[in-house]
Amino acid sequence: MFFTDLDRWHRSVLGELSRGFQRTYPGIRLYQNNERATVLAEVPGVNPDTIDVTVQDDQLTLKAEKNTEKPEGAREIRSERPEGSFTRVVSLPFRVDSNQVNAKYSNGVLEVSLPRAEEDKPRKIAVAS
Amino acid sequence: MSTAIETKQENTPVVEQREGRSRVYAPAVDIYEANDHFVVLADVPGVTESSIDITIEKNVLTIEGKVEEKHYDGLELSYSEFGVGDYYRAFTLSDDVDRDNIQATVSQGTLRLKLPKTEPSKKKITVSAE
Numbered sequence: 509m510f511f512t513d514l515d516r517w518h519r520s521v522l523g524e525l526s527r528g529f530q531r532t533y534p535g536i537r538l539y540q541n542n543e544r545a546t547v548l549a550e551v552p553g554v555n556p557d558t559i560d561v562t563v564q565d566d567q568l569t570l571k572a573e574k575n576t577e578k579p580e581g582a583r584e585i586r587s588e589r590p591e592g593s594f595t596r597v598v599s600l601p602f603r604v605d606s607n608q609v610n611a612k613y614s615n616g617v618l619e620v621s622l623p624r625a626e627e628d629k630p631r632k633i634a635v636a637s
Numbered sequence: 638m639s640t641a642i643e644t645k646q647e648n649t650p651v652v653e654q655r656e657g658r659s660r661v662y663a664p665a666v667d668i669y670e671a672n673d674h675f676v677v678l679a680d681v682p683g684v685t686e687s688s689i690d691i692t693i694e695k696n697v698l699t700i701e702g703k704v705e706e707k708h709y710d711g712l713e714l715s716y717s718e719f720g721v722g723d724y725y726r727a728f729t730l731s732d733d734v735d736r737d738n739i740q741a742t743v744s745q746g747t748l749r750l751k752l753p754k755t756e757p758s759k760k761k762i763t764v765s766a767e
Contacts, residue, residue: 535718539709546709550682550719552746579676582669589665589680601715616682616746 533594534570534618540601542630544623547598552616553589561611561620568598568620603628660722664700664748675734675752681724682746689748691741698739699727700748733757 537548551559551572558573573593578584603625611620664679681689684702692699702724730736733754740751 532718536716537714537719537721538716539712540715541712544712546712548707550746552680552682553678554745556745576667576678579669579671579674582671582676585668585670585675587667589667589678613745615685616680 532596533590534596536570536596536598538598538601542624544621545600545602545604547600547620547622549596549618549620550616551613551618554613554616556613558593559611559613559618561609561618563604563606563609563622565603566600568600568604568622570596570598570618570620572618660720661725662720662722663726664702664724666726673754675750675754677728677748677750677752679724679726679748679750680746681743681748683721684724684743684746684748686743689741689743691739691748691750693730693736693739696730696732697727698730698750699725701725702748 534549534551539546539548547568549570551570551574553576554572554574558571560569560571562569562571571594574589574591576589576591600622604622605625608623609620611618613619664681666680667676667678669676669678679700681700681702681704683704688703690699690701692701704721704723706721730752735753735755738753742749
Protein backbone atom coordinates (compact mmCIF):
# COMPACT_ATOMS: atom_id res chain seq x y z
CA MET A 509 0.00 0.00 0.00
CA PHE A 510 1.46 3.29 -1.07
CA PHE A 511 -1.00 5.57 0.62
CA THR A 512 -1.66 5.39 4.28
CA ASP A 513 -4.89 7.01 5.22
CA LEU A 514 -4.67 9.02 8.35
CA ASP A 515 -8.42 8.99 8.70
CA ARG A 516 -8.81 5.26 8.71
CA TRP A 517 -10.10 5.17 12.26
CA HIS A 518 -13.05 7.36 11.53
CA ARG A 519 -13.85 5.57 8.27
CA SER A 520 -14.21 2.29 10.05
CA VAL A 521 -16.65 3.84 12.49
CA LEU A 522 -18.62 5.65 9.81
CA GLY A 523 -18.69 2.66 7.50
CA GLU A 524 -21.00 1.02 10.01
CA LEU A 525 -23.25 4.05 10.27
CA SER A 526 -23.54 4.68 6.56
CA ARG A 527 -24.93 1.31 5.55
CA GLY A 528 -28.48 2.52 5.80
CA PHE A 529 -27.93 5.29 3.24
CA GLN A 530 -28.08 3.12 0.14
CA ARG A 531 -31.67 3.89 -0.71
CA THR A 532 -31.41 7.54 0.11
CA TYR A 533 -28.65 8.67 -2.20
CA PRO A 534 -28.16 11.51 -2.77
CA GLY A 535 -28.87 13.23 0.50
CA ILE A 536 -31.04 16.32 0.26
CA ARG A 537 -31.75 19.53 2.09
CA LEU A 538 -35.15 21.16 1.89
CA TYR A 539 -35.72 24.88 2.35
CA GLN A 540 -39.27 26.18 2.29
CA ASN A 541 -41.84 28.77 3.14
CA ASN A 542 -45.54 28.86 2.29
CA GLU A 543 -45.00 29.91 -1.30
CA ARG A 544 -41.99 28.00 -2.55
CA ALA A 545 -39.32 25.45 -1.74
CA THR A 546 -35.72 24.79 -2.71
CA VAL A 547 -34.15 21.33 -2.67
CA LEU A 548 -30.40 20.89 -2.61
CA ALA A 549 -28.71 17.59 -3.43
CA GLU A 550 -25.00 16.84 -3.36
CA VAL A 551 -24.18 14.92 -6.53
CA PRO A 552 -20.51 15.60 -7.24
CA GLY A 553 -18.90 14.27 -10.37
CA VAL A 554 -21.99 13.37 -12.34
CA ASN A 555 -22.37 14.16 -16.00
CA PRO A 556 -24.84 17.09 -16.15
CA ASP A 557 -26.44 15.57 -19.27
CA THR A 558 -27.56 12.55 -17.28
CA ILE A 559 -29.36 14.61 -14.63
CA ASP A 560 -33.10 14.25 -14.91
CA VAL A 561 -35.40 16.30 -12.70
CA THR A 562 -39.14 15.67 -12.81
CA VAL A 563 -42.01 16.96 -10.71
CA GLN A 564 -45.48 15.59 -10.38
CA ASP A 565 -47.84 17.19 -7.90
CA ASP A 566 -45.91 17.05 -4.66
CA GLN A 567 -43.25 14.54 -5.72
CA LEU A 568 -39.83 15.51 -6.95
CA THR A 569 -37.76 12.84 -8.69
CA LEU A 570 -34.02 13.23 -9.16
CA LYS A 571 -32.12 10.89 -11.46
CA ALA A 572 -28.49 10.96 -12.50
CA GLU A 573 -25.59 8.76 -13.44
CA LYS A 574 -22.23 8.87 -11.80
CA ASN A 575 -19.55 7.05 -13.73
CA THR A 576 -15.92 7.61 -12.98
CA GLU A 577 -13.49 7.30 -15.81
CA LYS A 578 -10.94 4.91 -14.49
CA PRO A 579 -7.37 5.65 -15.58
CA GLU A 580 -6.37 3.10 -18.18
CA GLY A 581 -4.57 0.07 -16.88
CA ALA A 582 -4.84 1.36 -13.35
CA ARG A 583 -5.25 -0.70 -10.24
CA GLU A 584 -7.87 0.38 -7.74
CA ILE A 585 -6.40 1.02 -4.34
CA ARG A 586 -9.41 2.59 -2.68
CA SER A 587 -13.02 3.08 -3.72
CA GLU A 588 -15.30 5.10 -1.47
CA ARG A 589 -17.13 7.31 -3.93
CA PRO A 590 -20.59 6.10 -4.92
CA GLU A 591 -21.00 5.02 -8.50
CA GLY A 592 -23.79 4.03 -10.88
CA SER A 593 -27.21 5.43 -11.59
CA PHE A 594 -29.50 6.56 -8.86
CA THR A 595 -33.06 7.71 -8.40
CA ARG A 596 -34.29 9.68 -5.47
CA VAL A 597 -37.91 10.58 -4.85
CA VAL A 598 -38.58 13.48 -2.52
CA SER A 599 -41.99 14.26 -1.03
CA LEU A 600 -42.53 17.99 -1.04
CA PRO A 601 -44.60 19.90 1.50
CA PHE A 602 -47.06 21.04 -1.20
CA ARG A 603 -48.03 20.59 -4.83
CA VAL A 604 -45.77 22.38 -7.23
CA ASP A 605 -46.34 24.31 -10.43
CA SER A 606 -44.29 22.00 -12.65
CA ASN A 607 -44.01 24.66 -15.38
CA GLN A 608 -42.10 26.98 -13.09
CA VAL A 609 -39.57 24.53 -11.71
CA ASN A 610 -35.97 25.57 -12.13
CA ALA A 611 -32.94 23.31 -11.70
CA LYS A 612 -29.27 24.14 -11.85
CA TYR A 613 -26.14 22.12 -11.26
CA SER A 614 -22.95 23.80 -10.18
CA ASN A 615 -19.84 22.57 -8.38
CA GLY A 616 -21.46 19.21 -7.80
CA VAL A 617 -24.55 20.62 -6.09
CA LEU A 618 -27.98 20.32 -7.67
CA GLU A 619 -30.39 23.08 -6.72
CA VAL A 620 -34.06 22.82 -7.63
CA SER A 621 -36.42 25.70 -6.95
CA LEU A 622 -40.08 24.76 -6.74
CA PRO A 623 -42.90 27.30 -6.56
CA ARG A 624 -46.07 26.15 -4.91
CA ALA A 625 -48.96 25.54 -7.30
CA GLU A 626 -51.45 28.40 -7.28
CA GLU A 627 -54.41 26.08 -6.65
CA ASP A 628 -52.60 24.53 -3.70
CA LYS A 629 -52.06 27.80 -1.86
CA PRO A 630 -54.25 28.45 1.14
CA ARG A 631 -57.20 30.67 0.39
CA LYS A 632 -58.79 33.01 2.76
CA ILE A 633 -62.49 32.57 3.01
CA ALA A 634 -64.37 35.75 3.62
CA VAL A 635 -66.74 35.46 6.50
CA ALA A 636 -70.03 37.13 5.80
CA SER A 637 -71.52 38.89 8.74
CA MET B 638 -33.71 2.08 -13.78
CA SER B 639 -32.16 2.25 -10.38
CA THR B 640 -29.23 -0.03 -9.84
CA ALA B 641 -27.73 -0.15 -6.41
CA ILE B 642 -25.14 2.43 -5.75
CA GLU B 643 -22.33 1.78 -3.41
CA THR B 644 -22.49 4.55 -0.90
CA LYS B 645 -20.17 5.28 1.88
CA GLN B 646 -21.25 8.71 2.82
CA GLU B 647 -19.02 10.18 5.42
CA ASN B 648 -21.34 12.78 6.60
CA THR B 649 -20.45 13.21 10.19
CA PRO B 650 -18.17 15.98 11.28
CA VAL B 651 -14.58 14.99 11.81
CA VAL B 652 -13.96 18.02 13.93
CA GLU B 653 -16.93 19.71 15.51
CA GLN B 654 -15.75 23.28 15.60
CA ARG B 655 -12.48 24.40 14.19
CA GLU B 656 -11.36 27.94 14.76
CA GLY B 657 -14.96 28.95 15.22
CA ARG B 658 -15.74 28.03 11.64
CA SER B 659 -18.26 25.58 10.31
CA ARG B 660 -18.01 21.81 10.69
CA VAL B 661 -15.46 19.75 8.80
CA TYR B 662 -16.14 16.60 6.78
CA ALA B 663 -13.84 14.00 5.28
CA PRO B 664 -14.52 13.67 1.54
CA ALA B 665 -14.97 10.21 0.03
CA VAL B 666 -12.01 9.29 -2.18
CA ASP B 667 -11.04 6.82 -4.89
CA ILE B 668 -7.36 6.05 -5.42
CA TYR B 669 -5.91 4.40 -8.52
CA GLU B 670 -2.41 3.32 -9.31
CA ALA B 671 -1.17 3.18 -12.89
CA ASN B 672 2.31 2.29 -14.06
CA ASP B 673 3.73 5.78 -13.86
CA HIS B 674 1.28 7.72 -11.69
CA PHE B 675 -1.41 7.67 -9.03
CA VAL B 676 -4.83 9.27 -9.34
CA VAL B 677 -6.82 10.49 -6.35
CA LEU B 678 -10.46 11.49 -6.80
CA ALA B 679 -12.21 13.26 -3.94
CA ASP B 680 -15.85 14.32 -3.80
CA VAL B 681 -16.00 17.89 -2.54
CA PRO B 682 -19.40 19.27 -3.60
CA GLY B 683 -19.64 23.04 -3.31
CA VAL B 684 -15.90 23.57 -3.68
CA THR B 685 -14.29 25.53 -6.53
CA GLU B 686 -10.68 25.92 -7.69
CA SER B 687 -10.37 29.02 -5.55
CA SER B 688 -11.78 27.51 -2.38
CA ILE B 689 -9.56 24.45 -2.19
CA ASP B 690 -6.03 24.17 -0.82
CA ILE B 691 -3.72 21.26 -1.43
CA THR B 692 -0.53 21.26 0.54
CA ILE B 693 2.40 18.92 0.97
CA GLU B 694 4.40 19.03 4.11
CA LYS B 695 7.12 16.44 4.43
CA ASN B 696 5.33 13.33 3.19
CA VAL B 697 1.77 14.34 4.09
CA LEU B 698 -0.57 15.60 1.40
CA THR B 699 -3.51 17.57 2.76
CA ILE B 700 -6.75 18.49 1.03
CA GLU B 701 -8.71 21.39 2.52
CA GLY B 702 -11.85 22.80 0.94
CA LYS B 703 -14.00 25.66 2.08
CA VAL B 704 -17.74 25.73 1.57
CA GLU B 705 -20.05 28.58 2.43
CA GLU B 706 -23.47 27.51 3.51
CA LYS B 707 -26.17 28.88 1.24
CA HIS B 708 -29.04 30.90 2.56
CA TYR B 709 -32.22 31.59 0.70
CA ASP B 710 -34.10 34.76 1.38
CA GLY B 711 -37.37 34.05 3.10
CA LEU B 712 -36.85 30.29 3.16
CA GLU B 713 -36.27 28.18 6.24
CA LEU B 714 -34.31 24.95 6.29
CA SER B 715 -36.99 22.43 7.20
CA TYR B 716 -35.32 19.10 6.46
CA SER B 717 -31.68 18.12 6.15
CA GLU B 718 -29.85 14.90 5.38
CA PHE B 719 -26.38 16.31 5.01
CA GLY B 720 -24.46 18.97 6.80
CA VAL B 721 -22.70 21.78 5.01
CA GLY B 722 -19.16 22.46 6.08
CA ASP B 723 -15.54 22.40 5.06
CA TYR B 724 -13.57 19.38 3.86
CA TYR B 725 -10.37 18.00 5.25
CA ARG B 726 -8.41 14.85 4.53
CA ALA B 727 -4.75 13.96 4.73
CA PHE B 728 -2.69 11.19 3.13
CA THR B 729 0.82 9.97 3.63
CA LEU B 730 2.74 9.79 0.36
CA SER B 731 5.23 7.09 -0.41
CA ASP B 732 8.74 7.99 -1.52
CA ASP B 733 8.04 7.21 -5.18
CA VAL B 734 5.61 10.12 -5.61
CA ASP B 735 7.11 13.02 -7.53
CA ARG B 736 6.11 15.87 -5.21
CA ASP B 737 7.05 18.63 -7.63
CA ASN B 738 4.77 17.56 -10.45
CA ILE B 739 1.43 16.93 -8.82
CA GLN B 740 -1.49 18.20 -10.89
CA ALA B 741 -4.85 19.14 -9.41
CA THR B 742 -8.14 20.02 -11.07
CA VAL B 743 -11.65 20.56 -9.71
CA SER B 744 -14.65 19.82 -11.87
CA GLN B 745 -18.30 19.50 -10.86
CA GLY B 746 -17.44 19.13 -7.22
CA THR B 747 -14.82 16.43 -7.73
CA LEU B 748 -11.14 17.03 -7.10
CA ARG B 749 -8.75 15.08 -9.31
CA LEU B 750 -5.11 14.77 -8.32
CA LYS B 751 -2.53 13.23 -10.60
CA LEU B 752 0.63 12.22 -8.79
CA PRO B 753 3.45 11.10 -11.08
CA LYS B 754 5.91 8.53 -9.84
CA THR B 755 9.57 9.29 -9.78
CA GLU B 756 11.97 7.18 -11.81
CA PRO B 757 13.27 4.43 -9.61
CA SER B 758 16.82 5.41 -8.80
CA LYS B 759 18.83 2.33 -9.54
CA LYS B 760 22.46 2.34 -8.80
CA LYS B 761 24.66 -0.35 -10.09
CA ILE B 762 27.55 -1.19 -7.89
CA THR B 763 30.49 -2.43 -9.77
CA VAL B 764 32.16 -5.35 -8.22
CA SER B 765 35.79 -5.31 -8.85
CA ALA B 766 37.93 -8.36 -8.70
CA GLU B 767 40.85 -8.22 -6.37
